[in-house]
Amino acid sequence: MSALPGGIIPALLTPVDSRGDILRDHLVSLLEYTLDCGVSGFYVGGSTGECFLMSVSQRKEVLSIASETVSGRVPLIAHIGAQNVDDSFYLAEEAHALGYSAISAVTPYYYGFSFQEVFSYYQELCQISQLPMVMYFIPALTGRTFTSQEIARLAAIPGLEGIKFTDGDLFKLERLRGQLPDFVIYSGYDELLLPSLSLGVNGAIGSTYNVTAPLVIALWESFREGDLARAGHLQRELNTIIEMLVGNNLYPTLKDLLARRGLGGGLCRRPFLPLTASQKEESARIDTHITRVISSLG
């Protein structure tokens, strides 16, 4: 049985100011808010956290703030993947020192690494770290996919205990689930949570959960209780929200929504741009919509 957490796990946003510096207070507010909503853990410093747009010291700062704030209330997963492997190794050590429950690393991207190179990368990370590893599989952004057989070979690396499966290929998800009953699989596309649950995922890590936690937790619980009609209804509500968010520049809008809730929110690091005036107006509409949906949950 893996020590990795199940349930709904936000991929934590990282609020920054206009210079790109981390806004500690805003980050703390976001953590407290989502903890209050009942999330089961946090995925800290991932894509959604803009890790690739930051310096290593900023990434360490984010890991540190999250671990201090959460202070053991829920398990934390530290994303430590970096193009420069020295950074990955450094952040893996920091995550351990900071009391994280697990580490995670995106599959190496940009260069077309061979499977053997990817395998060695994870093997080395798992060897140096005492924490369980969650591989982060997101072929739409890395440009690199793996077959279910290849993922199964990676899953055999001691310490590689789970996957954040951010892919729309649910046949592949089912094959993994079938082959690897003890492997921890996180659904990574928020819009596919219900069908992924029907295939037996252990949890879900997503960016939109920063602002939709009550809704998605209700979805999760409806599924657990066997109320598929309600789960389907809630997935529908979530997907309508996701369509609105994606149509309005996702990450800056998510932060704008946090600001509207009094949680600070902040900006994104460049090259992301702040919302335009019309995007701000749309964000206000999205905020009203989400509030209405969440308050109707009962």
Add this chain to the structure above:
Amino acid sequence: MSALPGGIIPALLTPVDSRGDILRDHLVSLLEYTLDCGVSGFYVGGSTGECFLMSVSQRKEVLSIASETVSGRVPLIAHIGAQNVDDSFYLAEEAHALGYSAISAVTPYYYGFSFQEVFSYYQELCQISQLPMVMYFIPALTGRTFTSQEIARLAAIPGLEGIKFTDGDLFKLERLRGQLPDFVIYSGYDELLLPSLSLGVNGAIGSTYNVTAPLVIALWESFREGDLARAGHLQRELNTIIEMLVGNNLYPTLKDLLARRGLGGGLCRRPFLPLTASQKEESARIDTHITRVISSLG
């Protein structure tokens, strides 16, 4: 409420001899066998039926044999799509004359038709036919996809009452389900039946159901009864079979499996080739495997 059938609907295979001529007796055997298994209807003369590799008179012959054999025991959907629209119109009339419950047409392929051209194509077919139309959406083979908004516009054509949704994009499937509660959606990828059921599809049309009907009907019923654990188990069994089939040249293997059950089976039309000796051996193993899985259903 649409008159289109729900439930498990095999995409009917068409047995032919080595000259490519239709083997009426084998086709009748296949129909009777799957009817005995309890299927809810048949999708006749589609891709799986090798319609595009046949003459129009052969296509009409297939439609005729199926309607005579089934003789009203279950509803029949006639695939009448053709690159030559004159053929589509002709087959649509034949389907009506033969007592079919519905017609279906693949979205026009090869040429990159504009949405307006596709829209006009369906509009014209729906105008000339009194039967409800099921659009056949299979972007992996046609090379042409449509957004959920575009499909919704097509769904507004009077008479266009359903879609055979043969695509892995379950976000799109969910969006369609949400926007069009009365539209009939058939799951078209057999390996995604369970997640598609979780999103509210009305039925499933698939090629592997020619040889796995008892298994897939049990899956369908488990889902209906709320037994998701069993449904998940059965989807796993089905997907293992699908992997074996796809790895061995799908259509010729399906027919070889029918032959092994005493149903004739026959060959496929060229350019499909008969199974090689080693593919025949693998087919024997698949047959044994499927038989074991089905007999364990209890």
Add this chain to the structure above:
Amino acid sequence: MSALPGGIIPALLTPVDSRGDILRDHLVSLLEYTLDCGVSGFYVGGSTGECFLMSVSQRKEVLSIASETVSGRVPLIAHIGAQNVDDSFYLAEEAHALGYSAISAVTPYYYGFSFQEVFSYYQELCQISQLPMVMYFIPALTGRTFTSQEIARLAAIPGLEGIKFTDGDLFKLERLRGQLPDFVIYSGYDELLLPSLSLGVNGAIGSTYNVTAPLVIALWESFREGDLARAGHLQRELNTIIEMLVGNNLYPTLKDLLARRGLGGGLCRRPFLPLTASQKEESARIDTHITRVISSLG
């Protein structure tokens, strides 16, 4: 040395009336016009000729009109590829009887045929026909590509003497040219004629040559004379025209342009739609533009 023609070869358009029937007089006018321009041959009944949207008897009619009209003045290549292989065999025989110099067949599409199935398809066609075969390679429309090694294996089939290479992958084109010095390679993307010439193609088959023959022949000759600056200038002019055409529904616009030149032109078969009023206006602008470019050739 292959008997296949080199030089500029229009992929012949097929004028039809509003019922989809072939307009013999318009087709004859088009043939005479492009012959006067100095083309080196015709590719008859291909994609551009809307072959896949026609009945077999219409395809035969087109082959017949072209051969009667051209009457040996230039070589003719008959495209005889069809999804129904019986139609391919029939048309191959007709092409031979009508005095065609060569046949051509698109690689089988829609179904995902294995390489062996594609190989057998060409092998059988080459066995039954005494005419040399030009394989028609257009992966963007067929959804099926082949490596240069696979194409070389096909090129070893006795009688398969050339390829219509309609692909943007010029590395693959170069590899073919290097491996198969005696294989006849036709450039199939009109917008890539000059770079394809730099890699040693033997000829070019294209749809826009129906209306740009004087321009493209001048390009060809400039290249032959070593005047790369002029060849580059003419490719630029051609590509600007291609951008205009592709932006306005290619085939219907090409026919409208023929009509504006007094050549009849006609319509396209459904699902193609006639030009809208605004597309007609744009077509008038394109006509003026092409006329100006061609008259400036000197």
Add this chain to the structure above:
Amino acid sequence: MSALPGGIIPALLTPVDSRGDILRDHLVSLLEYTLDCGVSGFYVGGSTGECFLMSVSQRKEVLSIASETVSGRVPLIAHIGAQNVDDSFYLAEEAHALGYSAISAVTPYYYGFSFQEVFSYYQELCQISQLPMVMYFIPALTGRTFTSQEIARLAAIPGLEGIKFTDGDLFKLERLRGQLPDFVIYSGYDELLLPSLSLGVNGAIGSTYNVTAPLVIALWESFREGDLARAGHLQRELNTIIEMLVGNNLYPTLKDLLARRGLGGGLCRRPFLPLTASQKEESARIDTHITRVISSLG
């Protein structure tokens, strides 16, 4: 008239030891060797130089070694693109201080930035730097393409004077060439040099030029002299070499080839792995082959 260099420009490799530290002497040897071959400049610290796998201080070290070694003998282009824009700004300043002739930055990758975000990124870089900018366009690795119209809009940013066009879409290349006669276009796919020259590129930047400089310079000169037959022959030789290299893990093999010529060579940074024994054997064969080809140049 832009100050950007034309001609053959190696995308400089970065030799490192087994810990990933830069091997200054090996880098100097490589620079001197290729200078002796007659290259027209260097592209320093790009993808080929494994910049994304290094720390910022290592990237600065590479820029520094190259500028000290070359010392004005040829122009140098510094690739300063980084996911963290602070690093880009820092390296842009360093490049200026080190006497580079130009900077270059890959289009932002991984995240799906909007065109406006990409535009602002380049605009800001061009504003802070006095050096001309070469945008680095390599959609196969960044997963992000731009239309020729979008590139033209970027080319209108003051200071953005050129593009490293690493894409196989030569229609797009031609459109850019036609629209932007004063824009400096570098061919980025070594295997497409000749067709790109036929379309009027100003130079070529490539990784294989580290080991094939005499061959590719001869190709370039043959083209300049109008000897297309020889240019075609040399492109063929180059492409055969490229096929061998790409089939054997490109970057580690290039370094192994340098070692075989007594230039040190070194390793690649992780996740790249050292060559296996069989890859070493193949590298020896490639070395023999290249030596033979180059010595036959006369």
